[in-house]
Amino acid sequence: MIDKAGGKLVYVSSGCIKSSEGDLPIRLKLILDNLSKVITEYRPQFAAIEQVFVNINPKSALQLGQARGAAICATVLHNLDVAEYTALQIKQAVVGNGHANKDQVQQMVMRILKLESSPTADAADALACAICHAHGGFGLGKFGLAGYRMKRGRLV
Amino acid sequence: MIDKAGGKLVYVSSGCIKSSEGDLPIRLKLILDNLSKVITEYRPQFAAIEQVFVNINPKSALQLGQARGAAICATVLHNLDVAEYTALQIKQAVVGNGHANKDQVQQMVMRILKLESSPTADAADALACAICHAHGGFGLGKFGLAGYRMKRGRLV
Numbered sequence: 001m002i003d004k005a006g007g008k009l010v011y012v013s014s015g016c017i018k019s020s021e022g023d024l025p026i027r028l029k030l031i032l033d034n035l036s037k038v039i040t041e042y043r044p045q046f047a048a049i050e051q052v053f054v055n056i057n058p059k060s061a062l063q064l065g066q067a068r069g070a071a072i073c074a075t076v077l078h079n080l081d082v083a084e085y086t087a088l089q090i091k092q093a094v095v096g097n098g099h100a101n102k103d104q105v106q107q108m109v110m111r112i113l114k115l116e117s118s119p120t121a122d123a124a125d126a127l128a129c130a131i132c133h134a135h136g137g138f139g140l141g142k143f144g145l146a147g148y149r150m151k152r153g154r155l156v
Numbered sequence: 157m158i159d160k161a162g163g164k165l166v167y168v169s170s171g172c173i174k175s176s177e178g179d180l181p182i183r184l185k186l187i188l189d190n191l192s193k194v195i196t197e198y199r200p201q202f203a204a205i206e207q208v209f210v211n212i213n214p215k216s217a218l219q220l221g222q223a224r225g226a227a228i229c230a231t232v233l234h235n236l237d238v239a240e241y242t243a244l245q246i247k248q249a250v251v252g253n254g255h256a257n258k259d260q261v262q263q264m265v266m267r268i269l270k271l272e273s274s275p276t277a278d279a280a281d282a283l284a285c286a287i288c289h290a291h292g293g294f295g296l297g298k299f300g301l302a303g304y305r306m307k308r309g310r311l312v
Contacts, residue, residue, distance in 0.1 A: 024240070028225055029232040052218065061214040065221020066228070069184055073229040076185040084180070 001042050002113065002130045009134055011113040012042060014123040019067070028070040035074035047075040048133035050125065051084040085132050090125075093132035157198050158269065158286045165290055167269040168198060170279040175223070184226040191230035203231040204289035206281065207240040241288050246281075249288035 001012040017034045019027040039047075049071065052064060075082045088098040095108045106124040109115070112131055119127060157168040173190045175183040195203075205227065208220060231238045244254040251264045262280040265271070268287055275283060 025228050025232050025238040028228050032229050032232065056214055058212055058214050058217040061217035062208065062221040062224075065218040065223075066225035067221075068218075069222035069225020070229050072181050072184050072222070073188050073226050076181050076188065082181045 001038070001044060002127065002134060004134045009112055009131060011115060011127070013038075014119050014127050016120060016122045024066065028066060031067060031070040032074050032077075035071055036077065039074065039078045039080065044080065046083065046133060047080045048083045048085060048129045049075075050090065050129050051086045053086070083133050085129060090128050090132045093135045094128045157194070157200060158283065158290060160290045165268055165287060167271060167283070169194075170275050170283050172276060172278045180222065184222060187223060187226040188230050188233075191227055192233065195230065195234045195236065200236065202239065202289060203236045204239045204241060204285045205231075206246065206285050207242045209242070239289050241285055246284050246288040249291045250284045 001014065003010040003012050015038075017031055019030040021027070022030075049068070052068075056064070072082055085093075091100040091105060092098045094100075094112065095104050097104070100108075102121055102124075105128050106118050106121065109124045109127045109131065110118055113127065118124065157170065159166040159168050171194075173187055175186040177183070178186075205224070208224075212220070228238055241249075247256040247261060248254045250256075250268070251260050253260070256264075258277055258280075261284050262274050262277065265280045265283045265287065266274055269283065274280065
């Protein structure tokens with residue numbers, strides 16, 4: 001969660017919802033309920049989510065899809081607009097390089113949001129996605145996909 | 157939607173939510189809202205959903221996962237218990253043969269629920285899933301997977 005005050009981006013909150021235990025409906029409910037709580041608490045104006053490229057195996061793609069579906073349901077339940085950005089777009093927006101690694105993303109997120117310590121990798125990814133949206137996003141067409149390779153469903 | 161009165165199964169309603177147009181959040185919202193409406197109208201005690209085997213391509217698996225996530229979110233929002241059954245279990249429960257084809261499923265659904273005309277294939281699948289749950293479901297271990305082949309992510 002970040003705030004945009006004028007041209008300045010301000011850190012608000014970040015975290016990770018873990019739902020690895022229990023049956024599928026219970027796990028999806030956990031994502032739905034916790035994300036709803038966050039939205040109700042902070043009342044954001046927009047939501048952004050990382051778009052995935054699906055060269056991962058079908059079982060992981062199904063699970064990712066279900067989790068993603070629950071997360072998006074939480075946002076639409078609160079009438080939030082959801083923007084989707086690829087990892088490539090996010091890295092371009094945050095680091096200026098679509099090939100940037102996790103460390104570089106974490107470092108730039110810390111610098112842009114003036115954080116004293118590094119958020120976890122997943123929280124940094126989410127903040128990076130928010131920063132990308134706050135910067136107006138990037139048209140994928142601008143960069144094209146040539147020269148990028150995919151790893152675990154993402155362009156790297 | 158079916159009702160179980162004593163040992164008798166009674167047809168209540170059936171249908172299909174189509175969400176092929178628009179952006180992903182809008183499509184998921186359509187599933188969530190429409191299924192919520194159905195649940196609010198009929199107040200069922202249980203929900204059942206077909207479990208998928210994911211030998212389909214990753215892109216379809218992701219999309220199926222997202223739609224499935226939204227459908228399950230609708231049920232958990234209403235505190236409904238959701239049971240999952242494989243196509244194999246459903247066909248065993250309805251036709252008595254895990255290898256049954258679509259036509260046989262539609263015919264048996266019509267006969268069990270005393271319908272005068274055949275529901276669409278998707279509606280028949282959903283009714284068959286409900287019938288399977290009403291019959292107490294089947295443990296997959298009972299039948300095993302040997303001898304079954306998969307087609308578009310389902311055991312046939």
